[in-house]
Amino acid sequence: MKSALAALLVAVLLVPSAYAKDDYHGLPPAGAAAQGASKIAVCAACHGANGIGMSPLYPNLAGQKYNYILKQLENFRSGARKSSIMSGMAMTIPPSPDHANLKDIAAYFSQLKPMSTYPAAPGAPAADPAELALGKVIYNRGVGADNIPACAACHGLGGEGNGPMAIPALAGQHAAYVVKQLQQFASGARANSPGRVMHTIARAMSATQESAVAAYLQQLNPDSTLGLGPKDFTHYAQTLAAPGAASDGNGSGQSKPAAPSGAASATAH
Ligand code: HEC
Numbered sequence: 001m002k003s004a005l006a007a008l009l010v011a012v013l014l015v016p017s018a019y020a021k022d023d024y025h026g027l028p029p030a031g032a033a034a035q036g037a038s039k040i041a042v043c044a045a046c047h048g049a050n051g052i053g054m055s056p057l058y059p060n061l062a063g064q065k066y067n068y069i070l071k072q073l074e075n076f077r078s079g080a081r082k083s084s085i086m087s088g089m090a091m092t093i094p095p096s097p098d099h100a101n102l103k104d105i106a107a108y109f110s111q112l113k114p115m116s117t118y119p120a121a122p123g124a125p126a127a128d129p130a131e132l133a134l135g136k137v138i139y140n141r142g143v144g145a146d147n148i149p150a151c152a153a154c155h156g157l158g159g160e161g162n163g164p165m166a167i168p169a170l171a172g173q174h175a176a177y178v179v180k181q182l183q184q185f186a187s188g189a190r191a192n193s194p195g196r197v198m199h200t201i202a203r204a205m206s207a208t209q210e211s212a213v214a215a216y217l218q219q220l221n222p223d224s225t226l227g228l229g230p231k232d233f234t235h236y237a238q239t240l241a242a243p244g245a246a247s248d249g250n251g252s253g254q255s256k257p258a259a260p261s262g263a264a265s266a267t268a269h
């Protein structure tokens with residue numbers, strides 16, 4: 001299993017050369033996020049102006065890595081990644097010198113309050129503790145016997161992703177979307193993973209393992225991994241409902257009251 005992981009890591013490390021010319025590994029230009037705010041009207045219908053997907057199959061983009069978003073948009077436009085919905089949507093972004101429109105949009109979503117800081121959707125079924133425990137083991141340690149490497153090795157212990165490597169954040173992502181992507185990687189319907197890393201990994205996973213890791217990721221908050229205590233949705237929901245709570249003013253376009261001053265800052269990023 002160690003050698004399989006090493007091979008995967010080497011594959012990922014070698015890949016930047018394949019698309020470095022499209023500068024997926026640079027930084028967002030200054031001011032791009034502000035420019036992007038006026039270019040996401042169409043996108044917000046499904047992904048939310050605050051970057052929280054409106055349906056479990058519309059991925060959250062809030063706090064997603066800038067380079068990863070840029071790569072996906074380019075991939076949808078070139079056909080390297082196909083989606084009956086997104087292939088067309090990505091083409092609605094008008095061409096611009098030096099991909100300025102794509103960069104502005106990627107910067108906008110990447111700089112929103114991270115998806116992992118949002119409470120679970122109202123009415124969402126509580127995750128089964130045994131399933132979460134299995135998901136946590138797969139995510140942090142992998143399953144040697146099945147040749148599944150630890151997801152954390154690339155996606156980060158807190159599921160925070162890796163910007164320069166264009167590896168996506170997964171913490172707080174919709175479970176249904178994560179399962180669908182793993183299935184698409186396994187079947188080859190999604191074929192844009194550098195060095196085919198995600199194809200190899202997803203093909204090694206069972207349906208039970210896929211849903212367990214997805215359930216774990218949906219409730220994962222990087223802060224809890226860093227020792228700040230588990231994410232407390234109940235407390236957060238109460239702060240949202242608190243009378244007189246003010247807008248958080250982060251430009252999310254959705255009224256999202258801030259925690260009262262003096263409240264634990266674990267939820268206020
Ligand atoms: C009608 C709904 C809809 C609209 C409008 C829409 N998207 Fe999407 N978007 C989706 C769906 C569904 C997916 C997942 C596709 C898949 O399953 O592979 C997606 C995926 C993405 C992804 C990949 C996310 C990831 O984690 O890999 C990005 C980036 C994205 N959309 C950006 C945009 C942008 C920018 C716009 C506006 C130009 C936009 N979308 C408009 C539905 C939509």
Ligand code: HEC
Pocket residue numbers: 008009012059071138139148149150151152153154155166167168170178181182192193194197198201213
């Ligand atoms: C060797 C590095 C590596 C390892 C290990 C790895 N991944 Fe990935 N993963 C990637 C890269 C790189 C991408 C981005 C692919 C692309 O560019 O489209 C990705 C993409 C994904 C996506 C798509 C996210 C989205 O927003 O569409 C999911 C889901 C995912 N990985 C889940 C997992 C899970 C679950 C594991 C562990 C079982 C895992 N990954 C292990 C490198 C890795």
